[in-house]
Every structure is written in structure tokens, then in C-alpha cells.
Amino acid sequence: MKYNASALLSVLLACATLTACTPNPYASTNKAHHKQVKAFAKQLRVTPALTPGEEQLKQGDYWVGTTNFSMRRPNFVVIHHTAQNSTEQTLNTFTQPSTQVSAHYVIGRDGKVYHMLNDNLRAWHGGAARWGNDTDLNSSSIGIELDNNGAEPFSEAQTASLLQVLDMLKKTYNIPTANFIGHSDIAPTRKNDPNHTFPWKKLAEHGYGLWYDEGILEKYLQPAAPIVISDSTGTAPAIILQPQDTVSTIPFIFNPKEALRIIGFDTRDLPAAIRAFKLHFVQDEVNDVLTEKDKVILYNLYQKYM
Ligand SMILES: [Zn+2]
Known part of the structure; x- marks a missing residue:
């Protein structure tokens, strides 16, 4: 069998830089993830994709698909604390279908970032929520969960990684400064995360969320x-x-x-x-x-x- 030397080298490099090639304990749920992504891709390929009830409309003479479009883009970032004791516990929670909860990003106390869902897909982190007239924050936002038991301060490593993620998201999706908010902001009767030690002022100083004027x-x-x-x-x-x-x-x-x-x-x-x-x-x-x-x-x- 003949190897393509450059392909082999790039695989080895990816192993070295990304995962150190340790066995992934989430291999089976990753498989389930890919299966769901494939099912959504299949839905997107259906043309014309009818909205329920659309078949009753007076239809045009033929289907015409526009050539000018892109993926939807998130316009809010919602920050949470996990109220759990470890990143591992949260990763486990977000890979159990029975829990019905997830987020795009989980950031550990050690600053390690787990990007669990493509930003263009809808995670289940907001629940029943409202901000202004937006009543479906899950559709319009990126959810970030910070590993935190709910009462402790947020570590420096975690905050540093969070700022990096926010920088990436703000630049990529052009998210307005005021649209970096917390779970408690959008669900005030149900939620109190992130907890009262969260550095909102520091975030605002970096351009993520608003803060009141000095003086x-x-x-x-x-x-x-x-x-x-x-x-x-x-x-x-x-x-x-x-x-x-x-x-x-x-x-x-x-x-x-x-x-x-x-x-x-x-x-x-x-x-x-x-x-x-x-x-x-x-x-x-x-x-x-x-x-x-x-x-x-x-x-x-x-x-x-x-
Ligand atoms: Zn939350």
C-alpha cells in the first residue's frame, strides 16, 4: 500500500496540535451529532422547501430559487454559568438527549474551550426567554456556558478564554456591543446566571456589553x-x-x-x-x-x- 506522504504528515500534525490523539470518550455521541447534522443538510437540499400551510397558497407558475443567499447569522451572545462542578459534568449533560439542553461553547475553569455546535445551528440554552421584542433567543444567539458552581468567582484563565471567544464572535458576526447579555437578563423570573461575581464591567471595557459611565x-x-x-x-x-x-x-x-x-x-x-x-x-x-x-x-x- 502506498502512502501519500503529505497527507500522512498533515494527519500527524493535526493529531499533535488538536487532540494529542487520545481516544475521544465522546466518540459515540459525536457520531449521533454527525447524523443529526446530515439530516439537517438533507432538509436544506429539499427544493422547494414548503413552510407548513404554504401548499394552500396560490403558487407561481414554476419554482425559482434565488442565487443570492448565505447562512443565517447570530446577533446576540448569551452568557451562562453551568451550576455544575466540572466541565466534564457539563459535557456529559450536553450529550445526553434526555436533558434537552446544550450550548455552542463550554469554557472550563482552566480556560479550555469546547465548541460543541456550529454557530449557525440552534443550541438549546435560553429556554423560555425574552429580550426586547425577541422571544426566541435560541434562534438569534450564541450560547456560552462557563463552568462554575453558581456561587464561586470566575477564574482568570476562564475569563481570558471567554474574551478570546467573544472577540472571535463579534468580528465574525458583527454582533452589536449591547447584544452581549446574560441568561438572567433574558429570563429574569427563572435564572440567576452568570452569578454576581461575573466581570461584566471588564467585558464592557473590551466592547462586549454596555456599562454605565465613570463618574x-x-x-x-x-x-x-x-x-x-x-x-x-x-x-x-x-x-x-x-x-x-x-x-x-x-x-x-x-x-x-x-x-x-x-x-x-x-x-x-x-x-x-x-x-x-x-x-x-x-x-x-x-x-x-x-x-x-x-x-x-x-x-x-x-x-x-x-
Ligand atoms: Zn443559563
């Missing part, structure tokens, strides 16, 4: 005016109380619910939307109460999203 709190927050209690007879000295609170000087007509809705949050459950907003943009005291500080942050972001 905005100093600009709009000031100590509440002192309360003066004076004796009506004018004989006793006035008592001056200095409240601990601060007040904001944002416009009186500012409507926080409207602002949350403009940013994208589903405000049908307002307390849940406030919690999701605080988890992402405030990160301390994640509850459903908007303090004066929270309102200033919200007001600033609302203007960016307008």
Missing part, C-alpha cells in the same frame, strides 16, 4: 438636605438632622420601569426585572428594591440604549 454616581448623587426643626416661639435653638441617605438629581419624570423595558428586560414581573438588572449592573445587594444609586445607573444606561 455618573458623583454627578447625580448628593446627600439629602438636612431637616431643620425649629421652635415656633423662637426661644429654643433649631435642631438640625442630617439624614444618612443620598438623593439623586435625575429628572423627576424618569420612569424606571420604562427604562428597564427600553434596555430589553421583560418587565411583566417588575421585581424580577429589577433583580436581573441589579445582578448585571450593580452586583451588590441583588434584590428588587431600586435605591437612588441604582436609579442613577439605570438612568445612565437607559440613555445609552435609547
